[in-house]
Amino acid sequence: xxVNDPHEGDEPVRPWxxxxxxxxxxxxxxxxxxxxxxxxxxxxTLCGVIISALACVVGIGLLVLPTALRVLRAxxxxxxxxxxxxxxxxxxxxxxxxxxxxxxxxxxxxxxxCWVLCHASFGLALGxxxxxxxxxxxxxxxxxxxxxxxxxxxxAGAGMSLLAVNELFDAFLIALMGVGWVVLTLLVVPVAPRLxxxxxxxxxxxGPEADLALRVAQLTATRAAAVDAHAAELRRIERLxxxxxxxxIVAVTVMLGAARRAVAHDPAIAEAMLExxxxxxxxxxxxxxxxxxxxxxxxxxxxxxxxxxxxLAAACPVPxxxxxxxxxxxxxxxxxxxxxxxAEALTNVARHSGAGRAxxxxxxxxxxxxxxxxxxxxxxxxxxxxxGLAGIRxxxxxxxxxxALTSPPGGPTTLNVSLPCGL
Amino acid sequence: xxxxxxxxDPLLREGLALLLRAEAxxxxxxxxxxxxxxxxxxxxxxxxxxxxxxMPPTHTDEGxxxxxxxxxRQPGLAVLVLSAYVEQAFxxxxxxxxxxxLGYMLKERVGRVQEFLSALHRVADGGTAIDPEVVAQLLxxxxxxxxxxxxxxxxxDVLALMAEGLGNAAIAERLFVTDGAVHKHIRNIFAKLDLAxxxxxxxxxxxxxxxxxxxGQHKA
Numbered sequence: 001x002x003v004n005d006p007h008e009g010d011e012p013v014r015p016w017x018x019x020x021x022x023x024x025x026x027x028x029x030x031x032x033x034x035x036x037x038x039x040x041x042x043x044x045t046l047c048g049v050i051i052s053a054l055a056c057v058v059g060i061g062l063l064v065l066p067t068a069l070r071v072l073r074a075x076x077x078x079x080x081x082x083x084x085x086x087x088x089x090x091x092x093x094x095x096x097x098x099x100x101x102x103x104x105x106x107x108x109x110x111x112x113x114c115w116v117l118c119h120a121s122f123g124l125a126l127g128x129x130x131x132x133x134x135x136x137x138x139x140x141x142x143x144x145x146x147x148x149x150x151x152x153x154x155x156a157g158a159g160m161s162l163l164a165v166n167e168l169f170d171a172f173l174i175a176l177m178g179v180g181w182v183v184l185t186l187l188v189v190p191v192a193p194r195l196x197x198x199x200x201x202x203x204x205x206x207g208p209e210a211d212l213a214l215r216v217a218q219l220t221a222t223r224a225a226a227v228d229a230h231a232a233e234l235r236r237i238e239r240l241x242x243x244x245x246x247x248x249i250v251a252v253t254v255m256l257g258a259a260r261r262a263v264a265h266d267p268a269i270a271e272a273m274l275e276x277x278x279x280x281x282x283x284x285x286x287x288x289x290x291x292x293x294x295x296x297x298x299x300x301x302x303x304x305x306x307x308x309x310x311x312l313a314a315a316c317p318v319p320x321x322x323x324x325x326x327x328x329x330x331x332x333x334x335x336x337x338x339x340x341x342x343a344e345a346l347t348n349v350a351r352h353s354g355a356g357r358a359x360x361x362x363x364x365x366x367x368x369x370x371x372x373x374x375x376x377x378x379x380x381x382x383x384x385x386x387x388g389l390a391g392i393r394x395x396x397x398x399x400x401x402x403x404a405l406t407s408p409p410g411g412p413t414t415l416n417v418s419l420p421c422g423l
Numbered sequence: 424x425x426x427x428x429x430x431x432d433p434l435l436r437e438g439l440a441l442l443l444r445a446e447a448x449x450x451x452x453x454x455x456x457x458x459x460x461x462x463x464x465x466x467x468x469x470x471x472x473x474x475x476x477x478m479p480p481t482h483t484d485e486g487x488x489x490x491x492x493x494x495x496r497q498p499g500l501a502v503l504v505l506s507a508y509v510e511q512a513f514x515x516x517x518x519x520x521x522x523x524x525l526g527y528m529l530k531e532r533v534g535r536v537q538e539f540l541s542a543l544h545r546v547a548d549g550g551t552a553i554d555p556e557v558v559a560q561l562l563x564x565x566x567x568x569x570x571x572x573x574x575x576x577x578x579x580d581v582l583a584l585m586a587e588g589l590g591n592a593a594i595a596e597r598l599f600v601t602d603g604a605v606h607k608h609i610r611n612i613f614a615k616l617d618l619a620x621x622x623x624x625x626x627x628x629x630x631x632x633x634x635x636x637x638x639g640q641h642k643a
Contacts, residue, residue, distance in 0.1 A: 242507050243482060246530075247432040250507070253534025254435065258442040261536050269445070280434055 036127030140178030226398030353377025
């Protein structure tokens with residue numbers, strides 16, 4: 001399954017907006033604390049592994065080392081799960097095989113040993129720094145409030161070791177240092193988790209062999225979905241041609257036949273039948289036009305995706321705003337998929353959401369076409385097999401795209417689809 | 424002739440009824456799905472039914488099954504099945520229990536009113552009406568048996584018309600030849616295909632269709 005990233009297509013990033021920066025710092029702090037936790041566990045595990053490895057010399061280690069490796073695997077999987085929450089997914093590794101040699105032969109085990117070394121040292125240090133920065137800031141900022149309290153023993157904070165604090169002025173100087181700590185926190189904490197996670201992401205990612213197998217499974221699934229979607233589409237077209245257009249034309253020939261028979265003995269009846277025949281022929285034409293449009297809308301081919309979407313919005317019973325900013329064109333199949341995603345989504349909005357307004361945003365960024373369709377309806381949309389949403393997912397995944405739906409009860413509903421442009 | 428029509432497309436259903444009534448035929452009921460069709464057959468006891476193959480709910484072969492069921496309930500009911508396209512399997516299903524009082528035709532033949540009416544009458548009178556398209560498919564099928572190649576072109580024409588269910592007189596009229604000539608062709612055909620000769624049209628159609636369908640592997 002492709003990774004669904006609900007943050008795709010967010011508003012442009014403004015790195016110095018204090019709110020954005022503050023939130024990034026809090027997020028970073030949360031991750032650093034988590035990383036600090038696993039780093040402490042990594043240190044303990046590392047000690048365990050080293051001790052049991054040394055104990056191998058006397059023999060008992062041979063019995064303990066497999067257990068140590070199992071603990072290491074469990075910890076590594078925990079770290080994989082943690083990192084997956086804040087970025088691309090890391091697949092959990094299978095349990096350690098029985099037998100020490102088999103376990104040590106695994107490339108995964110060797111990479112995990114490297115990781116535990118890095119994380120217990122570098123990761124621990126970074127976590128410690130990251131966590132202590134905001135603590136220092138708080139301590140120094142609040143210093144003027146409690147500087148007169150008797151110091152608990154001789155040990156004191158960084159501020160006091162540099163300055164001899166004798167009066168309130170000095171205390172405020174220290175508070176000024178606290179401001180420095182804050183700035184340092186805002187600068188360092190948002191980027192530190194990435195640094196802390198770097199070795200984990202590199203060493204705990206599945207090896208190239210596992211990665212490919214996963215990719216093959218994913219491609220097989222999406223290809224099956226593509227074939228299914230294609231077959232369903234052909235079936236729909238066949239139905240419309242047979243039961244619609246063809247029946248109309250048969251009706252035309254029936255009426256023409258009857259009219260020819262009637263023309264000699266009752267011209268008035270013949271006239272009425274000819275009228276019916278003409279009506280049926282016109283209906284056949286209208287249906288044929290509708291069918292052609294549903295296969296590939298001519299406007300999509302002749303003009304652009306934005307124009308085609310504008311046409312869709314105009315036909316939608318719910319007032320709909322199209323915000324499409326598309327320099328250049330994408331591959332025909334991608335544009336057609338985008339068109340049908342929007343068509344299907346707007347049909348859903350009109351049918352089920354009870355919304356009074358819908359918005360479609362289309363952007364092209366990083367060689368991907370990103371579609372966001374949102375409405376202010378009652379929400380609670382769910383993906384059932386055979387539903388329009390399942391159809392959208394299939395069509396999207398058939399193009400190696402991603403699909404994400406957020407629709408809490410009470411609304412609003414937002415559908416995010418991202419497609420590779422294919423050019 | 425008392426007729427019940429089963430056709431889910433309203434325009435075509437009404438068009439058919441209009442056409443038949445204009446020909447002074449008695450259309451006693453028009454229905455849009457298999458269930459109401461079977462009900463109408465029970466109520467009106469028609470002698471002929473015109474049935475569309477694709478009907479609700481699944482739009483596949485409901486018409487064929489409804490026709491078979493109607494004939495089970497009312498043996499001797501003549502059924503003309505109309506189809507939007509030719510499907511050999513439908514014809515085989517329909518003719519599995521003999522070909523008397525059965526017809527299988529493309530919908531668009533209805534527009535050729537004269538021919539449609541004669542096929543309808545033929546079926547109602549105990550004969551068979553098979554669409555030329557079905558017969559053409561059977562004739563062009565590759566087969567291990569090459570006895571068909573022994574037929575002269577004219578004999579092939581006669582064979583095709585026989586398979587459609589036409590009688591000697593009708594074949595003669597179509598090919599602009601005398602009854603005697605048709606008779607001679609038919610004797611030759613039966614001899615060349617190793618079929619037992621028969622003069623009864625219904626048996627003849629069955630024999631010819633069976634021969635064509637089986638690829639000549641089983642002698643009829």
